[in-house]
Amino acid sequence: MKKVPEHQRPKHVKQGVGELLFTIDSQCILAECALWHAPEQAIYWVDIVGAKIQSYQPSTKHLVTYEVPHRIGCFAFTEIPNQIIAAFDIGIARYQLDTGELEWLAQPEKHISHNRFNDGRADRQGRFWAGSMSELDDLQSDKVVKGALYCLSSSSSDTVSCQSKVQEVLISNGLCWSKDGKTMYHADSPERRIYAYDFEPQNALLSNKRIFAETTGHCFPDGSIVDADDYVWNAQWGASRVVRYTPSGKLDLCLSLPVSQGSSVAIGGPNMDWLIVTTAKHSLAPERLLEEPQAGNIFVYQLHSIRGIKEPICLL
Template identity: 30%
Template structure:
């Protein structure tokens, strides 16, 4: 399977892909620039919204706003007023060496996101949960790069990637409280493979973007490798399912930190890609706060 380019947008550091089945729109983040794109599926026309800070991840809210994980923590962005409002007790406001990275919304409408040092060299990252009442809860510590998150279709297991530990963790998940426990390795990669963002499909399988790997790797619910999807870009960052039947895999990439020679070797770096699959994804829940 080979992915092909889609849309005209070209983020510097594409991340956080998201599909809205109601509006038939695709979203993705331009992390360092602090923007996100909103693309109409039928026409390909796009809008860009700049939130004013490094932007790791976005989610859609039931009230029409966008919940975000930014440099300073959790917040809400209003596309009608172009304003970012930070949650009062956002974590790590006074920690300049760290920023929010990846995240996801759980089946009950809670927003998970984690932090990392800008260069990811130390395991000082943390995982947080933002509840509907805007309270913030600390869930996990000692993470290098908090990345790809998702839940099993039955909601009983939470998954999270730590890129620089080359691992996808599984946790027992309490759907009523939003708490995690009993961490274990679910998929482990060799030291030279760096899992980045991912999505969990309706069968519980994993589709994992491999940074520096020119591919998205597909695994079964049990963590067994099934296949690789070739992407003609070195830095593959994340993916999500979208399209009319939720069988279209949408992939983001990055052109950050590429030398002039590497940019020539990766002319499509930063573009979004697409591949049709026989697998149905899961609809991303909306934040209830």
Template identity: 30%
Template sequence: MPREIQATSICAVGATLGEGPIWVERDAALWFVDIKAPSVYRFDPETGTLDSWDAPDQTGWVIPADDGGFLAGVRGALHRFDPATGAFEHLAAVHPETPGNRLNDAARDSAGRVWFGTMDNAESDETGHVYHWHRGALTKTDIPPVAITNGPAIAPDGRTLYAVDTLGKRIDAYPVDADGRLGTPRVFLTVGPDDGHPDGAICDSEGGVWVGFFGGWAARRYAADGSLTDIVRFPVANITKIALGGPDGRTAYATTAAKGLDEDARAAQPLAGNLFTFRVAIPGVPVDPVTL
């Protein structure tokens, strides 16, 4: 039987679409975004302080860079974000042929590549693709397009990529070679009708896959063989993504969303959009800064 855990609210954010949590070791803090606000947040668990910066457009994620700033996925382009000044500097356009798309989720692999996906902002057309970016070179992968990409999650050895098809309610596992080329996928997970939609995904240090479930009131961990090991219950419906951090890598943080809740649902879920936390048995994988 899977282990059952209860998540608790740790910071009142009230995000419309909280996303992209990532533990940044250099300042012992959790960074995340509200895509629809749009804003970038830094939460210091030691002091409980929540800092925020306005973003120029819908921002799906930030990943620390080795120059002290961040690589950020802003609407249809990659930017450098400088928290010291709040400035966003355009680096590369991603999908000028699909202006209705936006960047959605991302992960850094052990080789320094940043894998990320796009999605139809209207959440209907299958125009979302998965890319990787490395030292200024942008590559579109051969993963078939879907309406909403999520993840991708990267195994700790960098040899497996988990691509989430949110509306298709499935996760496929792709082998990755040393040059970042993807092999033939296998189905890793199909999601039942009552479990919500698979959203953001990450891997822990044992290769387990943590998935947030939008509309599912839960996050779940799956072993590398696809078996369910942990289920985390929330008092809110929309869990978007998990990050693992803290001094021992075993404190989980979860972003959530109030998006899509009507007035009655919002009243019934006053903590929707907040940042949540719980403890896990297996630590996460530290995220090294990327080179811009």
């Protein structure tokens, strides 16, 4: 683990990341959306390209794979066992893991052939958010239709509405909220920026957009999570690392990964002190895959004096 020099770190911070506890040999093409499911004491994630959801119980070492009917970017647990809210490539739906039953809730970009849903999660009020992205290789092409960040919420009549909250997004990533739910973080990966917004929890209103953190070179902000200290963890695609930012956006810790494409992070485990990192082998050249045989696996590290926050349940 690489740490920021002591003189650049806040004096009160004494935490860190320890040893690699275990690796899950999932060999996903594009693993994303790491989630800790406390009732099952299990780690969940998706393989976007492989169109599957996987779960792993560390106590039993039992790996379960759920094949899904479409590529899946992200999901959230609900109060109903085996039911999730999932952002598939062409829309957002209620989905039953055990039966495969699917009910579409919103498909705002189904008509855009080169766009799909990517990163998302439930907010602390139980709404579901998911962002879209362009899949074109040349993001400067005239054919690119920029995506957006959408919020799904339900009314007293149980109808579900879908609203576009952030527009003109190339690749939506890094969505998470502060502990009090009053700050939202969101990244547009090709811009190499994580933005922060003031968030009004009752009505999901966004304001005061500002740059929270920036990266350079072949280092793109991907999935994020907020810990119990209100610090932001971010997997940085292409840079072989996960970083931790202070609430003011200063770099605090840097964890080196054995693969180049870290894609998402979660904090879980029996004591909520495991750092869970998904990775990908998507787009790696054959010679690079020989150098990164663990690309696509899930890595779990021990945290020291750092705890996570329980993942919100989607109430749709």
